[in-house]
Amino acid sequence: MVVMAGRGRCGSGGLEAEGRHQIKMADDNEDLQADEELPAPAEDSFEQLENDSPAERSGHVAVTDGHCMYVWGGYKNAQVRGFYDFYLPRDEIWIYNMETGRWKKSKTEGDVPPSMSGSCAVCVDRVVYLFGGHHARGNTNKFYMLNSRSTDKVLQWVRVECQGVPPSSKDKLGVWVYKNKLIFFGGYGYFPEGKQRGTFEFDETSFWGKTPSPRAAHACATVGNRGFVFGGRYR
Template identity: 30%
Template sequence: MDLSQTRQAPVEYQYVHRRAGHVMVAYQKRLYVWGGYMELPHSQAYTFMTSSKSSYHSAIDVWVFDPLLNMWTRKMSRGDIPQQLSGSCAAVHDDHMYMFGGWANIASDNMENNLNFLWRLQLPTLTWTLLAPNGTPPFPCDKAACWVHNNRFFVFGGFGPARSSSQMEDVGVNFVRDDVYYSGWIDQLVYYDIENNEWVWPRTKGVKPSPRAAHAADVCGDKVYIFGGRFKNARMNELHCLNLRNWTWSGNLMDDTLQDIPVGRSWHTFKFVSENKAVLYGGFNSTEQVLNDIWVLDVRSKKWCKTLNCRASSRLWHTAAVAHPGEITFYGGIQNNLLDNTRPKDHAEEMLVLRFSPPCLKRLTIEAICEAGEMLRSQWKVLPQILQHILAVRLSPDNFS
């Protein structure tokens, strides 16, 4: 394994990397980032009309990272552009990103901060569509987990406003209200049938996970694995699996008798990097510590392995995606206690790349030439034009990734 990180951006571009609560997906070997918010420097925290210490990112902007060029590009989206949001969840199906829910920066008279809208972003044209599916929609929430399987976009869990017990019973959902706030945790499992444009609430068997939020989930074959999340005052280290063919829950797969397992957490990432291996990184534990540990789960043996040779920064509420086989990228997040309102928050501004297998020869060659810098520029003329262009972009001072 090899853990690398991009160089830090010049000051004028650093706001791009000050981002948490955003979404990031991989599409055609590029990474697409949208939304989220930015914690303001302490000196700027009270310079606006309100006493807010954060600023939401533009809803029009979609930032695209090309690993081959090692460059970010800001693009303008169009169509039914969503509100400024944090805590939404998103996944890719064919040429579209589907995005659900989130916390709206500004609530209106007839709309709460938590949303249950479903948007579709056509990635080639960056055109948004606000969908209006048939059926009973999910309950409004943020910090849910989502995934795509068999032409279906799934949503599980989340944190949102209370609803009547009759509404919950109709779709077989449990809701546990927070002791302080009107909102609470939910265990909703619902999918959007992409072909038939409708919400469906499947009936499942087995031991369903408890309500939770700020958990993470990813698909491996016909199964989805869900790790961690917060429920009441606990940040859990439970690992659950749902068979998406027979709708059977596994129950908690974690063996508490083993000492070498991840601690409970929320606001982490959990992503498959190969057919059988998932990577867990970072998050926020029950003692309000920001974590920097990296674990690899082999789903065949259900065994965890902590990576000891990778030095990663502490971060929470970041994102992870796999744009190239055997390579997982982590982006954004906060480096210190998000719940401590007495101290300014530090963003994790460097992108981390964890490689489990060597990249292709083309990428290795490009990276080797870039390390040599200007020493080999006189010899570029023997290379194909496309490679000359890639090298010129990579070594340009305007490349701020």
């Protein structure tokens, strides 16, 4: 389990950062390398989609802020190209207004994340936080934020420069929000063979019961001060 914490400053709210969008992170993956920087995809690498509603997709993220739901990323099947999957455009986010029942496509700029699936996302104080996922070169552990209520004409992504040891690159993980902290659990990733992962000391005061088994593609939710995990896959 990974905890990312802090108090925030990003537009109108968010997790408080130290310096320029920095959030402390804690995990035991100090020796794992982050993914390489990805070039922008070619404009013709995406299928032409209707503009009045988002395309069908899997592996996307969806978060709510007030009466709006924000949908980003994922992949779909290109039926006209031999039935293979392709990632959806990374520079657009779909917004569903639950009061009017209408979809709106919004273009984004800035430190736009690569096209991905299997990321996790939450919205805290009108700021969307996006972590992890799988792209054309494998998994990532990059961390991004987007002010959903920005007054700019185009929504701006900002890549968060983190302090401490980051979580390993992974996808299909879960996340909770609790007391101004993001808590990540599970996911698929690469475990380095032949490396000592360190020594650990058992602390009885930090033990609450039987821990969940390793898993990915599960569901997470919070009710009050409790976090719940349901389902998922081990292989």
